[in-house]
Amino acid sequence: MPLPFLTADGAFDAHDSGETLPYEDPDRWHRPYRPGPWRVAVAALLLLLGSFMLLATVIIAAAGTLGGTLGGAVASLAVVGSALRLLRTGVWVSRKGLRRVGFFVTRSVPWSQVGEVRTVQQPVRWLGLPRTVQGQALTAAPRGGAPLPVLLTDHSADFLSRTEAFDRAAGSVEAWAEEYRTAVPA
Incomplete structure (x- = not known):
């Protein structure tokens, strides 16, 4: 079963060949990087836990208690x-535009509202926890309106100990911004 949110439709092979925006269909939403090993490991553990919970739900259903079955499911x-x-x-x-998908909130911003996308040195959160360390962050400055949250950091679950992958992802997002911010009238 293909999981389209884990892949980028061969974009990484095209990126290695030197193309800046390697996607065939730029109207579809794409993540310009692969999920990091920390994010995938936590998700795999959650899926393992979920499968054990589903097995327990089947056992509870065989015991015949409807409330426990519904709660477990x-x-x-x-x-x-x-x-x-x-x-x-x-x-x-x-x-x-640019879309930042969080665990609870998703925010999309059209390119016409994005002023500048750049990488800066600043304190960043380590694996999304309250602890901050000095690192790199990809930020987007708006052209008016509410300030945008930090897009990517080199200490997130996708890029921890993978600075080359962070640089490639930040460069790709900056290339998309450069391509489509200039195409849209300000």
């Missing part, structure tokens, strides 16, 4: 759903 589906949502989080780009 809801809890296991919540764990599986949160694992899938965790894999979906990140920065997505298309010809339409």
Whole structure:
């Protein structure tokens, strides 16, 4: 079963060949990088836990208690759903704009409202926890309106100990911004 949110439709092979925006369909939302090993490991553990919970739900259903069966099914589906949502989080780009998918909130901004996308040195959160360390962050400055949150950091679950992957992802998002910010009238 293909999981389209884990791949980028061969874009990484095209990126290695030197293309800046390697996607065939720029109108579709794409994540310009692969999910990192920390994010995938946590999601795999959650899916493993969810499968054990579903097995327990089947055993409870065989015992004949309807309330326990419904509670187990809801809890296991919540764990599986949160694992899938965790894999979906990140920065997505298309010809339409920039999308930051969080665990609970997704925010899309059209390119016409994005002023500048750049990499800066600043304190960043380590694996999304309250602890901050000095690192790199990809930020987007708006052309008026509410300030945008940090898009990517080199200490996130996608890029921890993978600075080359962070540089490639930040460069790709900056290339999308450069391509489509100039195409849209200010």
